[in-house]
Amino acid sequence: MTQPLLTxxxxxxxxxxxKAIDGIDLDIHENEFFALLGASGSGKTTLLRMLAGFExxxxxxxxxxxxxxxxxPPNHRPVNLMFQSYALFPNMSVARNIAYGLEMEKLPKAEIxxxxxxxxxxxxxxxxxxxxxxxxxxxxxxxxxxxxxxxxRPRLLLLDEPLGALDKKLRGEMQxxxxxxxxxxxxxxxxxxxxQEEALVMADRVAILKDGRLLQSGTPQEIYEHPESRFAADFxxxxxxxxxxxxxxxxxAQDGSTITANTPLESAARGVAAVRPERxxxxxxxxxxxxxxxxxxxxxxxxxxxxxxxTPASPDPVLIRLTADVAxxxxxxxxxSLTVHWAAKDTRVFxx
Amino acid sequence: xxxxIAPQIQARRMIDRKPLYLMTPALAWLTAxxxxxxxxxxxxxxxxxxxxGGIDYTFTLENIALVFDPxxxxxxxxxxxxxxxxxxxxxxxxxxAAFAIAAAPANRQAMLLFFAVLPFWSNYLVRTYAWIVMLxxxxxxxxxxxxxxxxxELPKMLYTETAVVIGLVYNYLPFVILACYAPLSRLNPExxxxxxxxxxxxxxxxxxxxLPMTVPGIATGFVFVFxxxxxxxxxxxxxxxxxxxxxxxxxYAQFLTANDWPFGAALSMFLIAIMMGLLTLxxxxxxxxxxxxxxx
Numbered sequence: 001m002t003q004p005l006l007t008x009x010x011x012x013x014x015x016x017x018x019k020a021i022d023g024i025d026l027d028i029h030e031n032e033f034f035a036l037l038g039a040s041g042s043g044k045t046t047l048l049r050m051l052a053g054f055e056x057x058x059x060x061x062x063x064x065x066x067x068x069x070x071x072x073p074p075n076h077r078p079v080n081l082m083f084q085s086y087a088l089f090p091n092m093s094v095a096r097n098i099a100y101g102l103e104m105e106k107l108p109k110a111e112i113x114x115x116x117x118x119x120x121x122x123x124x125x126x127x128x129x130x131x132x133x134x135x136x137x138x139x140x141x142x143x144x145x146x147x148x149x150x151x152x153r154p155r156l157l158l159l160d161e162p163l164g165a166l167d168k169k170l171r172g173e174m175q176x177x178x179x180x181x182x183x184x185x186x187x188x189x190x191x192x193x194x195x196q197e198e199a200l201v202m203a204d205r206v207a208i209l210k211d212g213r214l215l216q217s218g219t220p221q222e223i224y225e226h227p228e229s230r231f232a233a234d235f236x237x238x239x240x241x242x243x244x245x246x247x248x249x250x251x252x253a254q255d256g257s258t259i260t261a262n263t264p265l266e267s268a269a270r271g272v273a274a275v276r277p278e279r280x281x282x283x284x285x286x287x288x289x290x291x292x293x294x295x296x297x298x299x300x301x302x303x304x305x306x307x308x309x310x311t312p313a314s315p316d317p318v319l320i321r322l323t324a325d326v327a328x329x330x331x332x333x334x335x336x337s338l339t340v341h342w343a344a345k346d347t348r349v350f351x352x
Numbered sequence: 353x354x355x356x357i358a359p360q361i362q363a364r365r366m367i368d369r370k371p372l373y374l375m376t377p378a379l380a381w382l383t384a385x386x387x388x389x390x391x392x393x394x395x396x397x398x399x400x401x402x403x404x405g406g407i408d409y410t411f412t413l414e415n416i417a418l419v420f421d422p423x424x425x426x427x428x429x430x431x432x433x434x435x436x437x438x439x440x441x442x443x444x445x446x447x448x449a450a451f452a453i454a455a456a457p458a459n460r461q462a463m464l465l466f467f468a469v470l471p472f473w474s475n476y477l478v479r480t481y482a483w484i485v486m487l488x489x490x491x492x493x494x495x496x497x498x499x500x501x502x503x504x505e506l507p508k509m510l511y512t513e514t515a516v517v518i519g520l521v522y523n524y525l526p527f528v529i530l531a532c533y534a535p536l537s538r539l540n541p542e543x544x545x546x547x548x549x550x551x552x553x554x555x556x557x558x559x560x561x562x563l564p565m566t567v568p569g570i571a572t573g574f575v576f577v578f579x580x581x582x583x584x585x586x587x588x589x590x591x592x593x594x595x596x597x598x599x600x601x602x603x604y605a606q607f608l609t610a611n612d613w614p615f616g617a618a619l620s621m622f623l624i625a626i627m628m629g630l631l632t633l634x635x636x637x638x639x640x641x642x643x644x645x646x647x648x
Contacts, residue, residue, distance in 0.1 A: 074545070075552060083546055100550050
């Protein structure tokens with residue numbers, strides 16, 4: 001790839017004695033949809049606010065288009081932020097809200113009007129141009145906030161938990177809508193979210209933050225299928241964990257049964273083996289690993305059936321996902337004995 | 353839009369039904385000691401003054417007409433000017449103070465507000481007398497000027513209009529600070545940040561976003577100071593030194609020295625009418641600004 005659009009180099013930020021950002025390096029490329037994923041307190045919002053200019057890093061560089069902008073105030077950065085609260089100006093109509101940023105650029109009135117009209121079309125709110133923000137629904141406000149930031153055609157659009165305030169159904173629609181708009185405008189989006197599903201669905205690449213550090217970054221598939229740490233494995237999606245010890249290259253679960261994996265446990269005698277629920281199956285030929293137990297609970301999710309299995313190999317119940325057709329072929333009830341299998345290639349191991 | 357209408361309907365129901373009787377004591381009190389006396393005064397304004405100062409119950413419009421006599425109309429205008437000036441100065445100072453308090457760390461705001469309002473807990477007369485100590489020829493300000501090496505003639509400060517304005521501003525400033533602090537402290541900080549993010553500098557952000565959103569507080573503060581000032585008679589009496597009269601002093605004189613109750617009543621009614629007009633206007637303005645009752 002060519003030179004990245006944005007380079008974050010060894011950025012640090014302390015609030016008093018708290019290390020909010022503890023040395024982060026990250027490259028983000030032109031036209032990328034990038035997600036910063038982390039729990040609250042992971043530093044993701046602080047990092048976003050540093051990109052917008054509302055926090056200044058104590059150390060390190062934020063290089064945008066080849067220039068260090070880390071000390072540039074927010075009103076002089078080609079970066080716009082869509083706030084979590086949307087932060088619409090309640091005293092201005094929808095159209096005035098959107099025009100505000102263009103007026104600050106002192107553009108000719110005619111150009112402002114045409115660009116506002118144009119973006120109102122994109123977000124499909126032309127008919128509400130003269131409404132005040134408190135006359136809009138949550139979803140409509142969110143679109144206005146997006147339009148207000150987007151209309152300035154920034155080099156970088158930052159979105160702080162953009163879908164957090166919406167209900168589940170609307171959230172699903174907006175995820176696709178945001179992707180569509182990002183694609184259409186060709187602007188780099190950086191989204192902050194604590195919702196791993198949101199990050200996986202929308203982003204081209206995801207960075208997982210924890211305690212102000214970058215844990216792992218990669219495509220959603222890399223992150224999901226090849227987590228590099230127990231935390232990442234646990235944080236993204238659902239994962240079954242088996243505490244293991246390693247003797248002579250053989251992994252043993254707590255009940256003594258062996259677990260096979262394609263990669264050994266490195267430089268440690270104790271660790272965990274992990275496998276995703278959807279990789280466990282009751283039939284099939286991938287029988288590198290097998291565990292047996294008793295069904296303790298069944299949860300019906302429509303699309304699939306989630307079965308909890310109590311097994312001596314693990315302190316926690318093992319979660320199995322059975323698709324509707326598999327579940328119909330072999331009905332399972334609570335209290336039944338069940339054996340599940342998985343392939344060695346689907347086992348991940350982590351030191352603890 | 354269901355999500356908006358639902359809480360409103362709920363709120364209306366709450367007001368429509370049960371709690372109405374809870375207002376009875378307050379309404380009874382106001383009726384007995386406010387509405388009835390006001391009506392009595394209103395009635396007085398239409399009778400003649402008795403020869404020896406009593407009331408001659410003969411209908412007349414003379415008292416009302418006298419209010420518009422240039423002599424008295426000028427006092428009204430003068431009072432309105434002093435009240436308007438005091439309110440303007442108080443709003444400028446009070447808004448700045450409220451802004452600073454609202455921008456202070458959250459754990460210090462309560463303390464700062466407490467200090468701002470502290471003078472309120474002392475007696476109004478004492479506070480006004482304190483300004484006599486400050487402003488007189490041998491007072492603290494003159495002393496301080498001398499100590500700093502100024503040995504020229506100081507302009508007369510006490511018993512001037514300026515002294516009255518100073519006294520009014522000082523006494524009513526806490527009202528303005530409280531009135532302006534309320535909307536300022538409720539501002540979502542992300543809104544000011546959004547303005548910065550979109551390219552606005554600090555001044556533009558203030559002028560186009562923060563100021564319009566806090567107009568209701570400014571209006572409340574201004575009307576409060578204006579209404580309390582225009583009818584005030586203690587401050588002009590003490591700090592104006594009887595050099596000039598405001599409406600309050602005129603009313604006071606009609607009732608207690610001139611013994612012309614009907615004319616005093618007519619003046620009072622005009623004063624009350626002005627105050628009520630302004631308060632109604634202010635309520636209407638702040639309701640509009642807060643968006644309440646806005647229809648689709």
